[in-house]
Amino acid sequence: MSQIQRIMIDHTKCNGCKSCSLACMQAHRQDSGSLYDLDLTDGTNESRNSIQTDANGVYFPLFCRHCDDPQCVSACMSGAMTKNPENKLVQYDGKQCAACFMCVMNCPFGIIKPDNPTKTYVIKCDFCAKDKNGPNCVRACPNKAIYIEEVV
C-alpha cells in the first residue's frame, strides 16, 4: 500500500504543551518503559520535533515536512538521507551517515539537527515507521494542532 501521508500543522491551535515532543521522545527511547519513567534529563532522549515561539509568543510547531524536493537529501553525499519512492517519506540511515551535517545546514526549515550528547548522528523524524499506529506526536496532541492528511 503506497499511501502518502503528511503531518499537517494548524499552529493557531497549538498551546505549546510539548506533548508531541514527549511522545516523540517516548517513541524513540533506547530503554523500555512508560511515559512516567522516560528520563527527561537524559540527553539521548531527544525529540524529532520542536515548538518555537515568535516575538508575540505565538507557537509554531516544527515538524519535518518530508519535502517533495528535500534539500537534506540533495545535500547528502553518502546516501544516508533518501526519499522513499513509495511512501515519499524522507528516510535516514545512520549506518551510512558520515556526520558531515550538510543536511542540517541545508534543511530550509531548520528541522534536523545533530544529536545533542555526541554530535555523531542526525535526529530526524522517521514518521514513526516502526509503530503501526503511525506518528505518536499526532496522537498525543490534545488540541489537534497537528494532524495526518493523506496527500496525492
Next chain:
Amino acid sequence: MTEYNGCVTCKSADKVLEKFIAQLPMETSHQRVESQKLKCGFGLQGVCCRLCANGPCRITPNSPRGVCGATSDVMVVRNFLRAVAAGSGCYIHVVENVARHLKNTAQAKGPLKGLQTLDRLCEMIGIAGADSYEKAIKVADAVLADLYKPDFEKMQLVQKLAYAPRYQTWQKLGILPGGAKSEVFKGVVKTSTNLSSDPVDMLVDCLRLGISTGLYGLLLTNLLNDVLLGEPKIRMAPVGLRVIDPEYINIMITGHQHVLFAHLQEQLVQPEIVKLANAAGAKGFRLVGCTCVGQELQLRGVHYTGLFEGHAGNNYASEAILATGAIDVVLSEFNCTLPGIEPICDTLNIKQICIDNVAKKANAEMKQFSFEEKARISTEIINETIEAYKTRRPKTTLNLLKEHGNDNTLTGVSEVTLKEFLGGNWSPLIDLIVSGQIKGVAAVVGCSNLTAGGYDVLTVELTKELIAKDIIVLTAGCSSGGIENCGLMTPQAAELAGPKLKAICQKLGIPPVLNFGPCLAIGRLETVAVELAKALNIDLPQLPLVLSAPQWLEEQALADGAFGLALGLPLHLGLPPFITGSKVAVKVLTEDMKQLTGGQVIINADAKESANILEQIIMDKRKALKI
C-alpha cells in the same frame, strides 16, 4: 473503555453499575475519562513548576533546570510536599471539628454513646475525670491543645499514641511532629517560591506530616467519633444502589465528618418529624450513604436502624446514585463531593445543602454547621428537604437499579469488634498467621479512581489476587465501597480465597475481605497492626503485613501514605504520585526508606504482578521471623 449505544465510559470492576452509567441520559465522570485521556507527560512526572512568574517551567533534556535553576528533583519534591501538606490539612480539619464537637457536647451534657472508647482513650493518654463529661472535655482539650501548638513545640500525645519502637525510630530520625496545623503551615511555606531546594529535607517533612496525620487525623478522629456516635458493631448490611427506597424522603450524605450529622440524625427519627414526612406522602426519612461518611454510618449502622438505608457507593458512584432520581437532597460537608454531581442535581432538581464551607459546592445552599445553632440548622434542613421532595418527585421519573450490590456485606469491623470476634484476644489470628493458614495481612486502603485500569478495577483485581494467595485483606476508604459492591465482603466470597483462607472463612462465616469502613479507619488498621506486633513482641516493619492504596486519588491519600511509610510498612500504589521525574524522590521513597523507617513505596499498575510482589515481601518477612 466500554461502549454502549455509542457512549464511551471507562472500564469498571462493577459491571452492573458500568452498564447503568453507560445508559444514563446524563454525563458522569465515567464518560469524561475518555475525553481527558491525553495526559501531559510533564504533569505525570511532576516536572512542571508554576511557582513564579517565570513559569511554568518544564524539564526536558534541552532544559534540565527551571529559569531559577530548580532541578527536576526540586520541582517534584516541592509539588509532592505541598500535596502531602494539603492532604494532612484536610484530615486535621476533620479531627479539629470532631474534638470541638466532643467538647461542646460534653459541656452541654449531650449524648456520649461510646463510653468504653472514652475510657480507653483516657487510659491511653493518661486522663482522669469525675464523670464522662469531664473526661470527654479533658480528652478534647488535650487533642486541641496539640493541634494548635506551634511547629517548634512537639505534640504531647504522640508518645502516648504511638507504638514505643516506632516512637524511638521517629525520635532518632528527628521526625516527631510539632503542632499538626503548624506542620501543614510549614509545609506550605517551605514549598513556596525560592525557599527550600533540598529534596531530601522536604521528603523528611512528608514523614513528619504523615505522623501527625495518622495519629491525630486518623486514629484520634475514629476514637473521638466512637465516643460521640457509638461504637461499631459487626453485622450484615445491604450495599449498593439497591439500598435506595423511593418511598422515603432520601438524603444522600457525602464527606468525612460524621459528627456534623449527629444532631440531624436524632431529629429525623423523632415521631413528630416522621409525621411531617408522612404528611408529604413519604414513609419517613432515610440517609443514603455515599463516600467515606457513608462508610462511617455503615460501620456504626447498628445505632441507626430505621434511618440509615445503607452504603450505596463510593465517590465515583455518587453521580449514578443521584441519577436514580430517588435522592431528594445532597447534604455534604467535605470531600469527596464531586463537582460533577452539580449538573445532575440541576437536571433532576435535587437540592444541595452544604454544612461545612471548606467544601462549599457551587449550587449548594450554605448552612455552616454550628454547635450552638444545630437545632435551627437541623429544622431548616428538614423543612427544605420536605419541600424538595414535594416539588421534585411529581416531575421525576425514577431509574432505580435494584440488582446492584448485595444484601449481606459484613460491616462494623473495627480494632475492637474484630478482637471481640476472635474471642477477646488476638491469639487466634496470630496462630493462623504463624501456622501459615493465613500467609499474611494486606490492608487495601485509600480511594477509588477511574484511571488505574478503570473504576475500581485494580483495587478489586488486586484484592482477588491477594485472597487467592491466602492473604487476608482488610480495607479502609473508598476502596471499601468498590470492593463491597463487587461482593467481596459477603461470606460467599470465601469461594474466591485460597484453600486455607477459604476454609477459615467458611468455618467462621466471614468474608476473606474485612471492611473497616472509611479512609479514617486506616487509623484502626494501625491499631490492629500495633496489637499484632505487640503480641509478637516485634516492631511494625517486621510484621507480614503490607499496605496498598492501589487506586489512590487525592492529596489526603498521599498524607495517609506518608503515615504508612513512617510506620515502616511497604506501601503499594497503582500509579506513581507525580514523582517519577525526580531520581532522588524515587530512590528515597522506593529504596532508602527501608533503612530510614523500614517502609518502601512499590509502584505497579498490574494486579497480578503487584500481588506477587506483595506476597514476596510477606514471605520474606515470615522468613525473617522464622515462621
